[in-house]
Amino acid sequence: MTCSPYSNISQYTNSGTNSCMVSNRISYEFDLHGPSFSVDTACSSSLYSIHLASEAIRKGDCSMAIAGGVNLMLLPITSVGFCQAGMLSPDGKCKSFDASADGYCRSEGAGVVVLKPLSRALADGDRVYAVIRGGTLTNDGRTPGIANPSYDAQLDLVEKACAAAKVHPHDIQYVEAHGTGTKVGDRTEANALGQILGRGRTKEDPPLYIGSVKSNFGHAEGAAGVAGIIKLALMISKGQIPRVVHFSSPNPDIHFDALNIKVPSTLLQWEGKGSRLAGCSSFGFGGANAHLILERPPTPDLHPAIENSGKVNANHFTRGTERETKTIMLLSGNTKAALKEQVEHWISFLSDTTAFNEDRFLQSLYTAANRYQHHAERLAMVVNGPDDAVQKLNLMARGEKLKTAVEGKVPEGAERGKMAFVFSGMGTQWWGMGRRLALEEPVFSDVMQRFEDVLKTLGADWSIADMLTKETNPDKINRTDIAQPCICAVQMGLVELMRQYDVIPDAIVGHSVGEVAAAYAAGLLSFEDAVRVIYYRGKELCKTSGHGKMLAVLHPMKEVEELVEKDENRNIINVAATNSPNQIVLSGDDNAIDSFHNKLKSRGIKCVLLKVNNAFHSYQQEQVKDSILKKLSILSASSRTTEAQIPMISTVTNQWLSSDVTNTAHYWWTNIRQQVRFMQSAEVLLRDGYSTFVEIGAHPALGPALKDIQSTSNSRTTKQNIIPTLVRPRDISSPADDRENILVATGALHVAGYPVNFSPAFEEKHRRVRDIPTYPWQRVLCNAGTETSSSRYLFPQTSHPLLGQAQETTEGTSSQKSRVWCSNLSEESVPWLQHHILDGNVVVPAAAYMETALAATSEIFADQNVLFLKNLQFKRFMFAPTSEAVIKSTLQHKTTKEKHFSLYSKDASGAWVLHATAEVHKGDLTQPVGSTNVLSNVAERCFKTISSEEIYEAAEEAGFHLGSSFHCVTSCTASDSYEEAVVTAEAPEEISREFGRYIYHPAFMDTFLHTFACLSLLNDKYTGKTPAKRVPFSMKSLCIFNKMPSNVTLYFRISKKGPRRVVDITVTDPSGLDVICEVKELMFEDIDAE
Known part of the structure; x- marks a missing residue:
């Protein structure tokens, strides 16, 4: 399709059309590094691919595989060939195993399955539909004909599959058969299955059931095998065997009773002893056979809740009886409309409260957050149970804003900007900060315990645990020697908590005391050194309090x-x-x-x-300098020379830091004494493209400063985000909702487009895949167009040369329809096109736009003798292609008497370019009378004779080269000022013989346009102006009354002068008695002569 004509071949043709690229492009898109190949064994291709993929996993070539197939019917060639071979059913039905089977019905489809080792799938919380026990691949070898099935080969296939799966044939309860609905194929397959799997069963044994998904939606050929596997996996998962449609009378050539096989005619519950075992067959018409055996997976054990729930942890932090059930809900869409529809789907989905216990609800949210693709338009919302979720979703649907919800569109490319962690300083501490995290989040509480353990080795006489969870004296947290370590501990806990969510910043900056935890987060200080620095910092600065x-x-x-x-x-x-x-x-x-x-x-x-109570960062701190330098001198002994794991900019020096700086007592003394240059450091980040700042601290303090800096800085990004992690409640006697704050922060990062792993938001037992609302496709028509070779099938040249044939037609009567036409445009299909040249380029004349609109009008208003166009706009030149191009015309329904016309062509990039628009009207118009008198009066004023040679010489001077098809003027007389003219025109034979293919032949109709353009040039010369090149710009109306004869008389009258000249044109037959058509207010525009 893409290679005809050869001029369509580009550098992308081979990589875009070779079958290997179907699989290789998936590997490319998802960055997969295992085996990647396309399989072609005709109708068994996708089952072959599934078997080969499962074997690759067993051999260790890969740990996961994507396998499947696709079938698209893009050309009629294959269908015609199978019709000629007598393989297709005349009524378009696959009547599998029925006496009336007379061939199959072709169908389109695509399907894939994801394969994993069972142990890994269970550990990952995947929903396992079925397990592949084993299978085999064979070929028929030589048969009477290459497309003839082989009974012996199918016996061998099933026997080998049972051996590979290590199952007894009588344990197979169902086979999803190839079952195309052909007499020979059905007979051969069913009897072979019965011979191996059915014969010899006792009366107590259930029969072998056989069926085929092809009876439901036809034979998907290359995708048939995966369709059967998907059906079979769903059957095993649901425990049901569906009936085979179109089955009423058993095929008499199949020995159903003797072989203990049965075709289900009603929906059956899958009963029986032991595991559900079933086979799936697929046969290629070249003899390539495949059979896989599937069974029911083991029921996954639910993972226990957090082991320490409700117990006193050895680290002194007593966790609550259970983790708070608030969690994150993530919804998305490619468009705002899709996201809105997704919200509505979830409202309906969650409104069935009887179906949602807490586990299922949280598993559904886990699936949406961690197992679905997230699109550009996003919503992240903290919810607490299905009722709360429905209530909040309804509020969002009404356009209300919620403090626990973040909605927006992910910025494209570099617009997203980079993300930095900002560590706040003194003043952010408060009694009870981080309390819920310390009690409920193991990662956070482990940091607190580790921090406390180091404090004890340094001689601290107070407890982090008491400060965060037990202390009854709120003011104690404000003591410098306690506040600073507590601020640092909470920040370090937040760093580890964010790291658990895979939130890693591109850079880090700290404000004053916040630089200690910032250096730890950047990898510039070890955990122990960070605690040591903050402990001595707070202890020594406490000595300067009160002055x-x-x-x-x-x-x-x-x-x-x-x-x-x-x-x-x-x-x-x-x-x-x-x-x-x-x-x-x-x-x-x-x-x-x-x-x-x-x-x-x-x-x-x-x-x-x-x-x-301190004058921090002032001369008053000089009194503790020697003590600080002495107590932190141990840092030099353990200093590291490695670079930061995450870049950190100093608010002391405004330089990027390395560990040989931060692991010195001197740096931390300057951190205490010197001015905090936060603004200057933030400006560096903004200039470097940072747009998102996550404030790491117990309460947001730097947001207003950051907004002020952003408003005055020369930032590379237009939109900045400032996201807090924890927020102090207005009433600190009530515990803060730390979990909600963290979820809102990570949700905001997700909406901004930064990668976040939301698995930590869910307990292990809730990390299970559930059915949730599917993506709401917007069903927008995306007409990508067709290349010229394929379009020949769609738009044969027997149609209108410019309009082509209709592709889409809406429902309704003829006058209510909207239509889309596509056609090929080439010098072969419209040979006169090469005779219309402007400045050396072959340009499609504006008359061709007019003719295309008339042709579309004629088709949709077929009962009208009068055709009427209004408000034509000539938008853009259409340059003729060197070979062929596709043009598209549309008529959009407005009323029963009015349509909107648009004309497009496809450019080199594949995009549609608009060239012209018009309004198409159905009206009861009558032919004007008295035209002879008009022309006779005109003749008195138009006495200046102009030869046709003068007209076309004027065209050449302006850059118009008009070939023989456009040389239609035979005589011309004009008024003294060239404001009126009468022209006679006759179509040359090369176009008059094509009149039957058009309403008005564009080359002849262009006489209306280029003749006036030439007369305007002569008028310029007459008035002493520089001759200007003019092309049609717009037209108020064009009314067609009669067919166009090959000889006409044209009357031109200028109604407006200036840069854009306006002319009215009346076209009559040679006698002047009958008006052929009228043009009102045709406007011409001057263009650059170059």
Whole structure:
């Protein structure tokens, strides 16, 4: 299809059409590295592929396989051939094993199965439909004819399959047969199955049931085997044997009773002793045979709940009786409409509360989150049971916003930007922070316990466990020596929790005390060293408490710095942090800060005193310098020289850090003493394409600063996200919903397009695949067009040369239909096309657009003698192809009397390009009268004779080269100003003999257009203007009253001058008595002569 004509062959032809690419492209798309090949054994191809895939797994060539088949009927050749061979059923039905079987019905289809070792599938929580016990492949060898089945070969096939599967033939309870519905094929197959599997069964044994899915939807040929396997796997899973449709009278050549075989005529429950065992056969018409034996899988054991649930853990963190049931719901669609429909499907799905216990509900959400493809339009929502989910989905469907839901579209490509973790500093601590995580999340509580163990070795006399879960004195958490380690511990726990969700940032930045946990997350500090740094940092800084204050000023930074420089206390006031262009923090002596605070307030500058007892990042910390350097000197002895696992930018130096810097006491002293340059570090990240900032901390503190920085920075990304991980409740006496906060954060990252593994959101027993609503396909017509070789079957040249034949027609009466036509355009099909050249390029004339619209109008309003087009718009040149091109015309139904016409062509990239539009009207129009008088009056004004040679010479001067098919003007007279003209025209024989193929032949109708263009050039010369090249731009109306004779008279009258000239045209027969057609307000546009 793609290679005819040969000019269609491109660099993509071979990679796009070879059969090997069907499988290889799947490996390419999903990055699969195991065996990848396409199988062609005709009708047994997909069963061959499944057997070969299962054998590859058994041999260890791969650990998982995708196998199946596809059958598409793109050309009639195969169907015609099988008809000639007498293989197809005249009534289009596969009557498997029936006396009336007379051939099969071809069908299209595609199907795949995923194969895994049973043990791995159970461990992965997969839904296992069936297990392949074994199978075999054989060939008929020589038979009376290559397409004739072999009874002996089929006996051998089934015997070998039973041996390979290590099953007794009488244990097989059902066979999904090839069963195409041919007399010879059905007889041979059924008798062979009965001879091996049915004969010799006792009266107590059930019969061997046989059936064929081909009776349901035809023979899918290359996909037939996988269709049978899918049917059989579903039967085994559901425990039901469906009836065989079209079966009423058994084929008399099949020995049903003697061989103990039976065709089910009603739906049966699959009963019997032991496991459900069944076979599946598939035969290629070249003799390639396959038979696989399937059985029921073992029932998977449900994994127990968390082992430590309800018990006191050895790490001092007592977990609750059960983990909170809140979890994440993820829905998506390729479009907003698809996502909206998905929401509606889930509302219906979950509304059946009787079907949803907690386990099934959570397993359904696990399936949606972890086993389905996520599309661009996404919704992530935290829910607590099916009732809560339905309530929230209904709110979302009404367009309401929820704090526990995030909705949006994944940015494309680089627009998504990179993601950074931002570690907040002092002031984010609060009593009860991280409590629910410490009690319910094993990963988080393990970090807390490990942190506490290290604290004990350093001599700490207080407990992280007490601070987070038991402490009854809320104010104790604000002590510097306790607050800083607790902030760091929670941040390190959050890092590990996010890592469990596979959330790994592209970069890391920390604010003041937050740099300690940030360095640990980046791999620049070991766990033990991070605890050591934060412990001594807090303990030593506690010594400076009570002598200073800190003031946050919300005002342009430079102005505040200038005010500090002018203040009399400038030597005892330091800039502690530059958080954003409009947020600066000052630190210093109590009295100095109070005085400056009052001065700022008097100026109307917004500022607030921070709730701290220290003047952090000020000269007051100098008193602990020696102690800090001494106690952290051990870092140098254990320093590492490896680079960071994740890049981290310093808010001390604004440089990217390495472990030989962070593993020094000096760096952590500067972290204490120097100004926090958060704004400058954030600006580096923004310039480098970072757009998403996840704040790691007990409460979001840096969001406003980040927004301020983003609003003034020269960022490479247009949209930024700031996502908190934990949020302090308004009433801290109530525990925070930490799990909900984490799920909202990971959901927001998912909606923003970052990879997140949501398996940790579900307990082991809920990691099971369930049936959930399928994807809501939008059923949008995607007319990709057809290449020229295939289009010859669809659009034979007996149709209209430009319009072609209708492809799609909506339901309704003729006047209510909308249609799409496609046709081939080439110099072979329209030879006159090569005679219309503009600036050296063969260009399809605008008259061809008009003719195509008329042809479409004629087809849809077949009862009309008068054809009427309005508001024609000539959008774009259509350059003639070097070989062939496909053009598409559409008529969209508006009312019974009006349609909208559009004309397209396919460009080199395969996209449709719009060239013209028009409104098609059905109206009771009558022919104008008095045309002779009009022309006689015109003749008095049009006395200037212009030869046809002058007209076509003018065309040549403007770049129009019109060949013989377009030389139709025989005489011309014009008024003195060229504003009116009368032209006679006669079609040359080469086009007049084609008049029967068109309504108005485009080459002849183009006389209306190019003649006026040439007269306009002559008018330019007459008026002393530079001659301008003009082409049709639009037309108010075109009304067709009569057939076009080969001789006509044209009357032109300019109704508007200027860059866009407008003309009216009346076309009559040579006598001037009958009006053929009328053109109103045909507008021409000047184009660049070059």
